[in-house]
Amino acid sequence: MTTHDLPKGMIRAPGGLGPHEGYMPGFGNDFETEALPGALPQGMNSPQKCNYGLYGEQLSGTAFTANPPERTWTYRIRPSVKHSTRYARIDLPFWQSAPNVVPDVTSLGQYRWDPVPYTEERLTWLTGMRTMTTAGDVNTQVGMASHVYLVTESMVDSYFFSADSELLVVPQEGRLRFCTELGVIDLEPREIAILPRGLVYRVEVLDGPCRGFVCENYGQKFELPARGPIGANCLANPRDFKAPVAAFEDREKPSTLTVKWCGQFHETGIGQSPLDVVAWHGNYAPLKYDLRTYCPVGAVLFDHPDPSIFTVLTAPSGVPGTANIDFVLFRERWTVAEDTFRPPWYHKNIMSELMGNIYGQYDAKPKGFVPGGMSLHNMMLPHGPDRNAFEGASNADLKAEKLDNTMSFMFETRFPQHLTRFAAEDAPLQDDYIDCWASLEKKFDGTPGRK
């Protein structure tokens, strides 16, 4: 991205190199950036008067006393309190929050969907969000929701923030731009973005139509998983996460700000763009990450490790080792294990697994799980390779093989995921999904040595 690409009137800080112009590297870093020289106070947060007549304001993503605290100091044209008047409830019927247990919808089952199709309807980030599943309770900040977005229109003089959640965005088609209070993130398939709770932004279409997935995290923020015996490298490396440099617009135009708060949506009118942060410093910021920089680690002799080996990000639940959400990536890799059934084994878990296909073919399901499609294997429901995958992998010549052209992911949570009415009735559910296991044969006949 280069400066001339920015929205008209937006002024951005210098920073970043080459393809990363406009971004600063490092997950959880304490960044500092200013779009005008001298706008950022040095050596203190709250001078008696800020340069340029800016207002100092802190955005806290954790309790003050959390360890470590996550917060960002902003220096802005107006304090945020001037970015709202009274709030009025509005209805966004397809964006649901937990608890959303629909009495006549059965969430107990193995489910798979074709891609949710685009329609003639013009949809923005707000009207195009389609909730598939919810888990936990948004009011107690526990659990998550999974969504598909279909976006064809930019938000114009319209802004949004979620007080409920951090959003993990996984594009599948099209390019989006997130103009946020803290800077601009351009996002395309094979990248992800993390939008923190409370951050105000506007979403524009760079290349449409746009479809993708969102994991809405009600709980503690995503962090990098502990690598344990893997050591200091591989999986997702902190330097590959990029925060935007400061960018602001000084635009006085009647606008709306929509707020998601305890599962409800409210709108307020304002006279200007709220993207007026001229400088900021802190460790609470939006991030983007290129999934192609994820370095997978796996079995190099025999057997198949648990999929946790492919965790990109994890959001803790308070129970050590038991995530509120794990974001897991199944990307291109070599399979080399000897005398091994290489695809995922049959299993049932306490965790509930929602998968999405970004592109290509997934090894446990050669057919039916298509780019843009999703599957759900809920708490304690058995699943595993379909018959074709089982027979193929059981009889394969076990030479080193590159799994190419494949990128799928999983939003896994410790809580059961409940289907929305949209997921059960409007989305293209594959009624015959369960049949993919129906033709698995009984091979046992009591004969020793039979394989």
Ligand SMILES: [Fe+2]
């Ligand atoms: Fe699974």
